[in-house]
Amino acid sequence: MSQPVMVAGTIPVPALEPDSRWTYLDNVRRNTGPYTSEEFDTSDEAVSTMDRLKVLGAGGLGCELLKDLALSGFKDIHVIDMDTIDVSNLNRQFLFRHSDVGKSKAEVAARFVEKRVKGVSITPHNCKIQDKDEDFYMQFNIVICGLDSIEARRWMNSTLINLADPENPESYKPLIDGGTEDCQIAGLSTQLGFKGQSRVVFPTITSCLECQLDMHAPRQAVPLCTLATIPRQPEHCIEWAHIIAWEQEQPFPKLDNDDPEHITWLYKKALARAEEFKISGVTYSLTQGVVKNIIPAIASTNAIIAASCCNEAFKIATQTNPSLGFEENYMMYSGNDSIYTYTFKHEKKDDCPVCGQLARDLEVDPNFTLQEFIESLAERAEAQLKKPSIRAESHTLYMQSPVSLEEMTRPNLKKKIGELVGNGDEIAITDPSLGTVNFKYKLKFFKEYRAAV
Amino acid sequence: MTAVITDQAPPILKGPSDKEKKYDRQLRLWAASGQQALEDAHILLLNSGAGTVGVETLKNLVLPGIGKFTIADNATVKHADLGVNFFLDEDCLGKPRSECCVKLLQELNPDVKGDWFPREKGESLESLFGHGHNFTLIMYSLPIEAESLALVQKYAEKNQVPLLSIHSAGFYSYFRIHLPGTFPIVDTHPESTATTDLRLLTPWPELSKFAADVTADIENQSAHEHGHIPYVALLLHYLGKWKDIHGSLPSTYKEKTAFRDTVSAGARRDNPEGGEENFDEATAAVLKTISAPSLASSVKEVFDYKPSEVEASSSFWVITDAIKQFYGKHNALPLPGSVPDMKAQSTIYVQLQNIYKAKARRDISEVLEIVRAHPSGKDVEVAEIETFSKNAAFIKLIRGIDSTPPSIQTIASQEFENDKTAELTMMPLSLLPIYLSLNATSHLPSASSSDILATVGKDVLGASDNQRLVEAAEEVARAKGGELHNISALTGGMVAQEVIKIITKQYIPIDNTCVFDGIISRAQVLRI
Numbered sequence: 001m002s003q004p005v006m007v008a009g010t011i012p013v014p015a016l017e018p019d020s021r022w023t024y025l026d027n028v029r030r031n032t033g034p035y036t037s038e039e040f041d042t043s044d045e046a047v048s049t050m051d052r053l054k055v056l057g058a059g060g061l062g063c064e065l066l067k068d069l070a071l072s073g074f075k076d077i078h079v080i081d082m083d084t085i086d087v088s089n090l091n092r093q094f095l096f097r098h099s100d101v102g103k104s105k106a107e108v109a110a111r112f113v114e115k116r117v118k119g120v121s122i123t124p125h126n127c128k129i130q131d132k133d134e135d136f137y138m139q140f141n142i143v144i145c146g147l148d149s150i151e152a153r154r155w156m157n158s159t160l161i162n163l164a165d166p167e168n169p170e171s172y173k174p175l176i177d178g179g180t181e182d183c184q185i186a187g188l189s190t191q192l193g194f195k196g197q198s199r200v201v202f203p204t205i206t207s208c209l210e211c212q213l214d215m216h217a218p219r220q221a222v223p224l225c226t227l228a229t230i231p232r233q234p235e236h237c238i239e240w241a242h243i244i245a246w247e248q249e250q251p252f253p254k255l256d257n258d259d260p261e262h263i264t265w266l267y268k269k270a271l272a273r274a275e276e277f278k279i280s281g282v283t284y285s286l287t288q289g290v291v292k293n294i295i296p297a298i299a300s301t302n303a304i305i306a307a308s309c310c311n312e313a314f315k316i317a318t319q320t321n322p323s324l325g326f327e328e329n330y331m332m333y334s335g336n337d338s339i340y341t342y343t344f345k346h347e348k349k350d351d352c353p354v355c356g357q358l359a360r361d362l363e364v365d366p367n368f369t370l371q372e373f374i375e376s377l378a379e380r381a382e383a384q385l386k387k388p389s390i391r392a393e394s395h396t397l398y399m400q401s402p403v404s405l406e407e408m409t410r411p412n413l414k415k416k417i418g419e420l421v422g423n424g425d426e427i428a429i430t431d432p433s434l435g436t437v438n439f440k441y442k443l444k445f446f447k448e449y450r451a452a453v
Numbered sequence: 454m455t456a457v458i459t460d461q462a463p464p465i466l467k468g469p470s471d472k473e474k475k476y477d478r479q480l481r482l483w484a485a486s487g488q489q490a491l492e493d494a495h496i497l498l499l500n501s502g503a504g505t506v507g508v509e510t511l512k513n514l515v516l517p518g519i520g521k522f523t524i525a526d527n528a529t530v531k532h533a534d535l536g537v538n539f540f541l542d543e544d545c546l547g548k549p550r551s552e553c554c555v556k557l558l559q560e561l562n563p564d565v566k567g568d569w570f571p572r573e574k575g576e577s578l579e580s581l582f583g584h585g586h587n588f589t590l591i592m593y594s595l596p597i598e599a600e601s602l603a604l605v606q607k608y609a610e611k612n613q614v615p616l617l618s619i620h621s622a623g624f625y626s627y628f629r630i631h632l633p634g635t636f637p638i639v640d641t642h643p644e645s646t647a648t649t650d651l652r653l654l655t656p657w658p659e660l661s662k663f664a665a666d667v668t669a670d671i672e673n674q675s676a677h678e679h680g681h682i683p684y685v686a687l688l689l690h691y692l693g694k695w696k697d698i699h700g701s702l703p704s705t706y707k708e709k710t711a712f713r714d715t716v717s718a719g720a721r722r723d724n725p726e727g728g729e730e731n732f733d734e735a736t737a738a739v740l741k742t743i744s745a746p747s748l749a750s751s752v753k754e755v756f757d758y759k760p761s762e763v764e765a766s767s768s769f770w771v772i773t774d775a776i777k778q779f780y781g782k783h784n785a786l787p788l789p790g791s792v793p794d795m796k797a798q799s800t801i802y803v804q805l806q807n808i809y810k811a812k813a814r815r816d817i818s819e820v821l822e823i824v825r826a827h828p829s830g831k832d833v834e835v836a837e838i839e840t841f842s843k844n845a846a847f848i849k850l851i852r853g854i855d856s857t858p859p860s861i862q863t864i865a866s867q868e869f870e871n872d873k874t875a876e877l878t879m880m881p882l883s884l885l886p887i888y889l890s891l892n893a894t895s896h897l898p899s900a901s902s903s904d905i906l907a908t909v910g911k912d913v914l915g916a917s918d919n920q921r922l923v924e925a926a927e928e929v930a931r932a933k934g935g936e937l938h939n940i941s942a943l944t945g946g947m948v949a950q951e952v953i954k955i956i957t958k959q960y961i962p963i964d965n966t967c968v969f970d971g972i973i974s975r976a977q978v979l980r981i
Binding site: 020023031067115298333336 | 477509512516532535537539542543624641681797800802924927932933936938940954961972974976
């Protein structure tokens with residue numbers, strides 16, 4: 001050819017016969033590779049099984065996930081998200097426009113991707129994951145979570161593990177979880193934004209999210225007395241305004257984190273308090289950040305984590321290459337200082353309260369009151385239970401609901417642990433964050449019990 | 454004391470602007486200065502092949518509000534594009550891919566300008582570069598024609614523009630950054646846990662006096678006072694006592710743990726809590742804070758670097774020179790001046806904060822004086838000197854690609870040697886075979902594995918006998934030059950992060966090649 005050098009696109013795409021939409025995908029679906037297993041099937045029939053797979057995507061990574069799944073050849077996709085679109089989503093959730101602010105995320109995203117990628121069906125569910133029952137989750141082949149809270153993740157995890165029934169192979173739903181807001185390994189990372197993680201769980205077979213819970217330490221709360229009497233940081237002044245001043249003054253009937261008027265009220269309060277104590281650094285942006293617990297988020301990090309999740313779903317669905325799961329099951333990504341990935345196998349815990357068989361040892365001071373013990377459960381990295389109800393082997397220690405049971409068991413809150421149970425006793429804990437699952441613990445007293453005088 | 458809080462600007466009682474609302478989640482990462490740099494940038498993508506990875510990268514740059522982007526691509530949209538590229542639809546079939554992608558990308562953010570090339574059929578790439586555009590950064594996706602590559606390299610070299618190459622095929626990808634010359638970074642955003650610098654072994658008079666004041670008659674202080682002595686003062690107090698007994702400060706690990714026990718023993722335990730929180734904090738801080746500050750190797754590297762004549766007059770190197778002199782004189786970097794939160798009464802804590810801030814300010818004025826004495830130091834901004842001094846312990850230099858880089862053979866020998874002991878050292882295996890196999894198809898739409906191995910074999914001895922290289926070549930051949938949307942989306946995310954780091958000059962970019970393996974879900978950064 002005697003054409004002049006044109007633009008870079010002069011490298012022709014490989015000759016395509018026939019010129020089909022899924023040519024590139026079929027390169028890997030219809031050809032074996034050096035790492036594909038012996039069962040890998042390149043026939044028409046095998047490739048078309050993908051059309052019948054049903055995948056569920058949940059939460060904040062939704063936009064990226066839907067795009068990635070649709071262009072990976074999944075045909076029947078469901079999305080579940082209770083949120084509505086906020087203007088601060090527009091810097092990364094690319095299926096939403098300014099005119100969509102206030103609408104349901106699930107519905108707008110589903111409609112957009114269905115329109116852009118022909119032949120894909122996307123069903124939106126504008127609700128909480130907890131609003132759906134086991135029958136709903138049973139219909140899917142793979143569940144991908146991009147949820148932004150530990151509570152929601154734990155609920156999904158325990159729900160899917162509960163589904164797994166050895167009599168029914170269809171009941172084992174691989175769970176793929178991605179997140180950008182709380183990855184940390186033993187305190188290694190604190191700065192979020194360029195970091196994230198993705199992981200794969202085969203329910204009851206490999207390490208589950210609950211086995212890995214202690215990798216996500218709960219946020220340390222500032223003691224109330226610091227807020228009330230000895231603030232030192234701008235955050236302390238804001239929390240004071242948020243927790244104490246708001247309660248006392250009740251400027252509006254109910255605090256709405258998204259109402260600028262409410263945030264401004266808190267900001268002014270915090271600022272006045274900061275001036276009183278000569279503390280610098282209270283800003284509107286910080287006020288908003290503390291009150292809403294805002295975590296930085298950018299498009300590129302979401303893209304990495306969502307695509308990594310979808311990549312694993314694609315490999316599980318097509319067998320085109322080995323997926324994470326049975327060996328390595330966890331990938332951490334960090335882009336703050338160069339690029340670093342850490343991909344490893346998180347071991348399943350036999351005493352995992354959700355997927356394990358054994359009661360887990362729980363060290364406890366028998367001189368704690370039941371109340372103190374319950375509060376400590378919220379902060380312990382391996383438990384993180386905020387509204388637990390507790391049963392001992394032969395009697396109920398405390399029930400959060402119904403009201404009648406709560407009233408009956410309330411007197412126990414003031415009693416000491418050593419008075420209520422013995423060293424080595426087993427207790428069972430339920431909590432709204434766990435769905436229907438029980439935590440089983442074997443109590444180990446690490447101090448001597450001193451009976452009250 | 455004259456140094457009251459001067460850095461508390463009068464607060465403005467108004468809410469955020471529309472732009473601040475939209476970009477709130479990213480402004481928390483790179484602040485207004487980083488955002489401004491993004492909005493001033495113009496990025497060029499030379500697109501070719503399956504054409505998705507560069508467009509996915511742009512998506513992640515249009516969303517956070519890059520100023521302008523241009524796509525140069527002379528492909529027309531085919532059915533296969535619709536199965537891999539999200540920024541095309543049925544209506545685009547048969548139309549220029551550049552124009553279609555630009556239009557659908559622009560929908561993501563009305564604040565961003567988009568342009569495409571060629572505007573008319575047959576326009577040559579030379580005319581794009583001749584147009585007097587000022588590209589901030591150029592990306593090209595592989596495979597690319599050798600002539601086009603030569604043109605873009607020449608332009609980047611001449612205009613000192615960072616150049617990124619990206620190659621995504623099947624489950625594999627790599628990208629490589631070619632920075633023009635050295636790339637210094639001040640605002641590296643170190644982990645907050647790493648930045649505590651309290652100088653407890655070398656306190657200055659004001660700090661010593663403060664510690665003596667708040668620990669005076671420590672045995673007889675009320676429970677409230679005793680339980681609220683900030684741990685900085687506690688440690689200084691016990692260090693003084695230790696020195697009186699031992700004649701020197703604790704320096705070995707054994708001495709430090711013994712010192713820690715002394716601190717711990719000072720806590721009162723006859724209270725309902727059975728201890729004191731401030732003493733717990735002091736005990737926990739001993740090993741981290743009781744050690745002489747040493748210069749990080751990355752800072753040493755900056756100090757040792759000999760800037761060229763042109764570089765030497767830039768503000769970065771002028772300030773570096775001043776900080777180096779400061780370090781030579783004091784055997785310490787300027788004090789950052791921040792104090793971590795600790796159990797203390799409000800007034801006492803603020804007093805302590807001010808002591809650190811005042812010292813930091815004195816250090817900055819000393820650096821400022823040295824800067825001003827420098828022949829090129831007259832116009833250096835004070836704000837820049839302040840930022841630099843506060844972050845001096847974490848500055849970083851990326852050197853750019855060497856004029857005579859090590860040969861691929863040298864790198865390969867090193868990597869394959871490491872692989873032999875990988876099991877023992879629990880290190881992941883090298884991803885170099887993936888780079889080599891992709892690189893062998895830099896100018897080809899697709900190739901067989903034997904062709905790939907033959908090309909790699911020209912640079913690397915025994916390529917076709919290396920099992921992992923053979924497998925990587927087979928996997929690349931399997932993709933037939935096609936992209937998987939997922940892998941390109943993931944790679945586009947990684948590249949966009951790097952572009953943001955380079956444009957904002959914040960955080961630390963890779964040096965200089967990143968390889969991603971979507972089969973084992975792992976990345977590796979190599980200097981090639």
